[in-house]
Amino acid sequence: MQWYVALGSGFLLLIAIFAYQNPQEVTLRFITWEMPPIPLVLLIFFSTAMGALITLLFSLAKQLTQGMKIRELQNKLKHLEKQIPSAGAPGENNPPAGKGRGNNPPEQL
Numbered sequence: 001m002q003w004y005v006a007l008g009s010g011f012l013l014l015i016a017i018f019a020y021q022n023p024q025e026v027t028l029r030f031i032t033w034e035m036p037p038i039p040l041v042l043l044i045f046f047s048t049a050m051g052a053l054i055t056l057l058f059s060l061a062k063q064l065t066q067g068m069k070i071r072e073l074q075n076k077l078k079h080l081e082k083q084i085p086s087a088g089a090p091g092e093n094n095p096p097a098g099k100g101r102g103n104n105p106p107e108q109l
Contacts, residue, residue, distance in 0.1 A: 015045070019040070019041040019044045019045065020041070022041070022044070023039060023041060024040055025038060026039075026040050028043070
């Protein structure tokens with residue numbers, strides 16, 4: 001988690017330096033739409049914030065789907081564990097793993 005904070009802080013510092021060095025105003029145009037001149041600093045910060053927001057939304061969506069999948073698998077595991085008869089504790093007429101179950105390696109002569 002600390003790496004994310006350090007990386008994010010470094011990225012923010014680079015953006016701030018870039019924005020400080022480019023104080024001129026720009027006019028945005030898209031097809032027929034035109035926006036009045038705004039400082040490039042505002043455009044840079046707005047674009048960065050929108051990119052961070054979009055990234056956050058995608059990561060939240062992924063976390064939600066993973067959380068639902070984890071819950072589904074946990075419920076499936078509980079259901080399957082209920083179907084398996086209790087194996088009991090070791091030493092209660094249950095041979096240890098690999099003994100008496102046909103899993104023994106061939107004896108050497």
